[in-house]
Amino acid sequence: MRGAIIGFGNVAAYGHVPGWRGRGDVELVAATDVRAEQRAECATHLPGARWYRSAEALLAEERLDFIDICTPPSSHAHLIHAGLERGLHVLCEKPLVRTLGELASVAARARASQRVLHAVHNWHHAPIVELASRLIADGEIGDVQRVIWHTLRSRPAVAGNGNGQNWRLDPEIAGGGVLSDHGWHVAYLIQRWLGVPPVSVSARLETRRHAAWRVEDTANVFLAFPAATADVFLTWAADERRNWARIEGASGHIELHDDVLVLLGGGTERRWACPPLSNGSHHPEWFGGVVDAFVAEVNGAAAAGGNLAEATLCLVIEALARESSRRGGETMAVPSAAGIGTVPEWP
Numbered sequence: 479m480r481g482a483i484i485g486f487g488n489v490a491a492y493g494h495v496p497g498w499r500g501r502g503d504v505e506l507v508a509a510t511d512v513r514a515e516q517r518a519e520c521a522t523h524l525p526g527a528r529w530y531r532s533a534e535a536l537l538a539e540e541r542l543d544f545i546d547i548c549t550p551p552s553s554h555a556h557l558i559h560a561g562l563e564r565g566l567h568v569l570c571e572k573p574l575v576r577t578l579g580e581l582a583s584v585a586a587r588a589r590a591s592q593r594v595l596h597a598v599h600n601w602h603h604a605p606i607v608e609l610a611s612r613l614i615a616d617g618e619i620g621d622v623q624r625v626i627w628h629t630l631r632s633r634p635a636v637a638g639n640g641n642g643q644n645w646r647l648d649p650e651i652a653g654g655g656v657l658s659d660h661g662w663h664v665a666y667l668i669q670r671w672l673g674v675p676p677v678s679v680s681a682r683l684e685t686r687r688h689a690a691w692r693v694e695d696t697a698n699v700f701l702a703f704p705a706a707t708a709d710v711f712l713t714w715a716a717d718e719r720r721n722w723a724r725i726e727g728a729s730g731h732i733e734l735h736d737d738v739l740v741l742l743g744g745g746t747e748r749r750w751a752c753p754p755l756s757n758g759s760h761h762p763e764w765f766g767g768v769v770d771a772f773v774a775e776v777n778g779a780a781a782a783g784g785n786l787a788e789a790t791l792c793l794v795i796e797a798l799a800r801e802s803s804r805r806g807g808e809t810m811a812v813p814s815a816a817g818i819g820t821v822p823e824w825p
Contacts, residue, residue: 480542481774482508483524484533484557485549486516487637489571489725491523493600494546496716503773506546510536512685516517533557537564544594544776547571550637551658553650555580560594562587567594569772572662573796574789576653579823581793585786587709594782596772597789602670603767606739606752610725610732614671619727619743625668625708628714629660647691655693656712657683657796668701668708671725676701676708676789680809681799687715699799702809721755754798792823 481498483490483804486509498506509520510530517529530536537545537560544567547557561568562584574597575581588595590752601607634646634656645651652658667725669675679701682696695715701708723734730743737754753763774780798810798821813821 479500479504479544479773480507480540481544481546482506482510482527482536482540482542483546483548484510484536485547485553486511486520486524486547490546490548491519493760493762493765494548495523496762496768498546501769501773504769507542508536510538537561542566544569544772549677550578550645550651551653555584558584559587562591562593562595565591565593567596567772567776569598569768570595571598572789573653573658573793574786575793576658577819578793578797578825581790585790588786594772594775597777597792598765598768598783599663599666599788600761600764600768601667603764604753604755604761606734606737606750606755607667609739609750609752610723610734611670613732613741614725614727618741619725620729621705622671622725623706624724624726625671625706626707626726627664627668627710628720628722629656629664629712630718630720630722631656631660631714632716632719633707634659634714641755647669647693649693652693652797654800655683655691655697656695656714657681657697657699657799658693660712661697661699661710661796661799662792664710664712665795666788668710669788669791672703672706672708674703676703676795676812678702678809678811679795679798679802680807681802682807683800683803686713697799699795700749701795719756797821797823 506524506527509524509527510533520529545561551573554570558568558570607770629710637644646659681699683697685694686696688695696713699710721736725732733740736756737752739750739752742815802808802810
């Protein structure tokens with residue numbers, strides 16, 4: 479397959495390109511970025527790829543099978559449409575799109591074009607998460623009954639070279655703050671562990687430390703499932719950088735201590751050392767699993783639409799959490815179909 483990268487920033491250079499490199503079934507032949515200075519970065523990390531000054535020129539002139547979108551969220555919907563309209567499969571960074579309206583539009587286009595639209599859910603492929611998922615699937619703790627998740631950061635990930643404005647702090651570009659950035663990851667992980675969508679969402683979003691920001695730096699989210707609950711705490715206002723989670727089952731529990739997984743079950747304790755979950759923000763070692771899943775779906779070796787359904791529920795959860803917070807933490811029911819277009823676009 480012949481592919482191109484749209485948006486050649488840090489996540490493309492240091493996260494995606496290493497994951498694509500070395501595959502015999504894929505060739506990255508072109509790249510583009512609205513910043514002309516990124517051409518030098520492309521030449522360093524992806525030598526031999528043709529450079530274009532715009533996504534429009536790239537899509538018009540290159541013979542491609544897919545595009546890999548690594549731009550800020552506000553551009554995702556337009557670029558997804560442009561790729562699908564040209565009959566290309568699309569891999570796109572999270573959050574896939576910013577609004578439920580955008581999601582309905584791109585999903586309809588993907589169905590009509592019979593092309594794969596796949597979001598980058600790379601945390602599934604973190605070693606400590608893969609191990610936890612495997613232990614849960616093997617029944618080591620019984621049916622999951624409660625998940626507690628904490629993501630602690632003192633600031634958002636740097637955008638660009640760190641000298642300019644960070645787009646993650648602009649709601650018109652990012653959609654939101656820590657909930658949009660880190661909450662998306664937690665939403666798809668919990669979906670995988672519970673195996674069913676939540677029935678309700680409640681949340682409180684706030685700015686605890688960074689008063690000048692127009693996006694939330696802290697989020698408390700509570701998800702109720704048919705037979706389980708999840709408490710999620712996310713912040714950019716901490717004094718440390720750490721992830722911690724506890725997954726409680728009917729016959730044991732798992733704790734993720736950033737770089738150590740602890741399993742307590744059957745009266746015994748087992749521990750595994752893992753690469754730290756909070757190290758870095760580009761995670762090239764996790765991207766290979768994303769590529770495998772995307773290529774498998776393109777080739778028909780994986781169920782079509784599974785990733786898009788997962789991304790859909792991530793956006794539904796975020797939309798409900800934001801509306802809940804606007805209503806003072808009110809519990810919001812998740813539509814039973816939890817699908818595209820089933821949740822209203824509140825003002």
